[in-house]
Amino acid sequence: MLDIHSSARVDVDPLLAAQNDMGVCDAIGQYAPAGKPNAMNAPHPGKVAGIDSTVPPPAHTVAPVSTPSPAPGAVLQDRLAGWVSDLTTLHELTERLARTGALDDALHELLRAGAALVGARRGLVVLEPADGHGPSSTVGLGLAHADLGHLETVPRTATSYGQLIDNPVGLPGSGAEIAHADLLAEDGLDPRHREVAARLGYAASYALALSTESAGRLGAVVWLYDEPAEPVERQRHLVGLYARYATEHLARLVELERGRTKLATIAEELLPSRLARVAGVQLAARHRTGPRGGGDWYDALPLPEGALGLAVGSVTGAGPSAVAAMGRLRASLRAYAVMEGEDPVAVLSDLELLMRLTEPARSATALFAYCEPKQRKIVLAGAGHAPPLVIGERRTEFVETSLSAPLGMLSCWEAPSVELSPEPGETVLLYTDGLLHRTGDAMDRAFGRLHAAAASVPKSLRDDPGSIADHVLRHVLPDGLDEADSQEDVVILAARFE
Incomplete structure (x- = not known):
């Protein structure tokens, strides 16, 4: 049996953790030198393909050539490259949103960018500021006017955007998002919602509240999937960051639109x-x-x-x-x-x-x-x-x-x-x-x-x-x-x- 020195052993658990969505700082901390591991306490490599790696091979056989595991530094480098790519994408999308000067244009840009981030094809955004002073509107992506009309026939309490807007406290999870990975398979789905989903051909949805502490609640955005699906943790993190920025931008445009409306009303009255x-x-x-x-x-x-x-x-x-x-x-x-x-x-x-x-x-x-x-x-x-x-x-x-x-x-x-x-x-x-x-x-x-x-x-x-x-x-x-x-x-x- 080959005698592998303990300092050359590779801990698989940190590598698996690095392949998940850990932050850059967490990854750096994970791979920081921690001294020579104790041979009695060193973790054993996990089972691969049903073979217990802790059992030594027979002495009369030649040890198989094993594929070397990637070095921790390489994994960290890949993770850093992924984060740089995500930040670059987020920067480009927020810049495009910042260039919109009209409320309707900003809502359409929010839908398009969010759909790209979560991997959806269609969606809608419902703008309903919490103070009730408007403006209120519903904008769709990949949905005709008639499709939006069908969605409005679903009881508001059964829709994701209705729950996020009308009941922002006490929702499942964080209360800022609602994911339906397989709508048609849910037992408690409203019958009218099931009928409209089948008619429009969507099987899953992911919704986010458009709300921040400074801007307040402005509404909600929902993306629709043609097949059962839901965004992974990395996608949720990116679209969450984007939605927070979009909410602040929309809040400024809402105030601008209100000012324009008031001024136009005064001018018309004169x-x-x-x-x-x-x-x-x-x-x-x-x-x-x-x-x-x-x-x-x-x-x-x-x-x-x-x-x-x-x-x-x-x-x-x-x-x-x-x-x-x-x-x-x-x-x-x-x-x-x-x-x-x-x-x-x-x-x-x-x-x-x-x-x-x-x-x-x-x-x-x-x-x-x-x-x-x-x-x-x-x-x-x-x-x-x-x-x-x-x-x-x-x-x-x-x-x-x-x-x-x-x-x-x-x-x-x-x-x-x-x-x-x-x-x-x-x-x-x-x-x-x-x-x-x-x-x-x-x-x-x-x-x-x-x-x-x-x-x-x-x-x-x-x-x-x-x-x-x-x-x-x-x-x-x-x-x-x-x-x-x-x-x-x-x-x-x-x-x-x-």
Whole structure:
């Protein structure tokens, strides 16, 4: 029998432990030199393939050639390489998440990254902040809208996300995760849940709560497996780290979304809740607010003797201060329009004087039109504002207005007014500069795009000013630019004369 010195023996238990998910520091501590082992207390190698390694081979046989066990240092090196790879992956995924600036984009990125980490193909995230102030939404990965509808028919108490959101304390295990390795084999599974799982074709699920001490409870995310499965400990550890970071990022986006919603609500409340109804003219308006809130406004107010005042304008800047300035300016213009609306130049002159006294650090563009629908007559004046556009069967042209400076830019503002007589069935389109700026083109090309969009309005839509405004928006701002997060507000006010 070969005489193996005790110092050359390999302890198998540490190697097996190193192959499990021990930390780097634990592995280093495990393989630290501990002196020469006692021969009486040294552990014996385990059985391999039913052979008791403690029984010596017969003396007349040649000792078999054994495969040397990997050195402890090599195992530790492999473990370190694995940890570096995991940290690199985690870093890349969190960087991609950090680049998302919209809440919906962040939720989709969370689902995609988590699915890659746990080895799933589908999933859903339910956003329901604990304070009840919203926003609330459900986003799916690999699930159609109808599939999400089927999942919502499952009793909430029987779903993983429902248990994590509604009962965060007292759940099995840590309370932060729920794993169903084989849903269809579970005896206590809700019948409706079993039916929906069979219909959608998933057999296992893994759910995590989106909750941290600083962010609070935001919701839960669930990944679905096509076959019975569950993530291993290493996968759970990685996705847990990622989910904690994602929760903090989502909390910031939730607060940002709430601020945007409040600002947009205030801006909408400062604008007309409904447009005036005056005989001989049909009105429609479209308003798109930027993420920070802007100072664009529109107005349509009835005036004495059946007249109508139309106004659009834009205050410089963005955010709450610009929204507040817009409200003050619009209210002042309404007052001046009621007193001397038949003279648009006087209305804008009074508004400019008010701005110089009360808003010395701001400027604004504005256009005011005094309309007599029965006579189809319009008298308008503009202060640094884009010219209106007349849309009809025989013509599509910009109204020639005199060049003038914005309000608040000169010590005294005054510009001549312009008279316009639209034909029956023609629509006068008033708009703010944001419609042109959002295109990203130079101003001459943006004006050309606007003119082409107005000229291409189908005949079937020309009787409805709202349809005309929608057509212009879709063609001037394609690919969803009218809904995109742009710093520019957009206002369109369409008046069709009968």
